[in-house]
Amino acid sequence: SAVISQKPSRDICQRGTSLTIQCQVDSQVTMMFWYRQQPGQSLTLIATANQGSEATYESGFVIDKFPISRPNLTFSTLTVSNMSPEDSSIYLCSVYGGVNTGELFFGEGSRLTVL
Amino acid sequence: GESVGLHLPTLSVQEGDNSIINCAYSNSASDYFIWYKQESGKGPQFIIDIRSNMDKRQGQRVTVLLNKTVKHLSLQIAATQPGDSAVYFCAENEHGGSNYKLTFGKGTLLTVNP
Numbered sequence: 474s475a476v477i478s479q480k481p482s483r484d485i486c487q488r489g490t491s492l493t494i495q496c497q498v499d500s501q502v503t504m505m506f507w508y509r510q511q512p513g514q515s516l517t518l519i520a521t522a523n524q525g526s527e528a529t530y531e532s533g534f535v536i537d538k539f540p541i542s543r544p545n546l547t548f549s550t551l552t553v554s555n556m557s558p559e560d561s562s563i564y565l566c567s568v569y570g571g572v573n574t575g576e577l578f579f580g581e582g583s584r585l586t587v588l
Numbered sequence: 589g590e591s592v593g594l595h596l597p598t599l600s601v602q603e604g605d606n607s608i609i610n611c612a613y614s615n616s617a618s619d620y621f622i623w624y625k626q627e628s629g630k631g632p633q634f635i636i637d638i639r640s641n642m643d644k645r646q647g648q649r650v651t652v653l654l655n656k657t658v659k660h661l662s663l664q665i666a667a668t669q670p671g672d673s674a675v676y677f678c679a680e681n682e683h684g685g686s687n688y689k690l691t692f693g694k695g696t697l698l699t700v701n702p
Contacts, residue, residue: 515695521689575690576622577679581631582630
């Protein structure tokens with residue numbers, strides 16, 4: 474299993490500002506995944522973050538808007554840049570529990586409200 | 589692209605009844621499926637998974653059924669309890685599950701009435 478801690482758990486932000494979300498895992502993992510969950514919606518993958526390389530972004534998400542850092546095997550950050558109300562969502566960090574398991578563990582999420 | 593979706597957005601059941609939550613998927617190459625439970629204010633939590641070489645898998649009070657012919661997945665919860673109230677998501681991938689991204693369905697809100 475994996476224990477994932479995210480900060481902040483929630484925040485209220487002003488339009489045009491940027492916010493960085495931190496994700497800390499209690500074990501070393503190769504891949505970390507960042508998901509977005511808009512209000513009342515399902516989870517959409519933003520990007521996959523590998524240590525030592527640039528993140529891989531999914532269609533519809535770009536590095537300028539969602540820059541990601543992955544400085545080591547237990548930590549990652551996601552920045553939501555130049556926020557607008559449409560960015561109000563829950564942002565979730567996730568990792569796999571092990572090499573041969575498909576179980577994806579999630580943090581509790583960071584709930585952002587943009588005014 | 590391919591998508592995973594659900595038949596029912598909401599489901600209300602009486603405590604003690606059995607619940608069935610359905611999911612349709614469209615990617616015929618998908619070979620691994622997971623059900624997640626998400627309680628209010630929390631991250632999704634793994635419930636049970638199934639690989640495409642199986643059509644049924646049982647856990648504690650939960651059973652997942654897979655029908656590859658019609659690309660349909662279901663989650664059965666026996667003797668539903670108030671603590672089962674949550675949003676349930678199905679998810680899939682086509683790489684056997686390990687270390688690849690999951691595609692999530694839309695979610696079903698399960699409400700258990702006492």
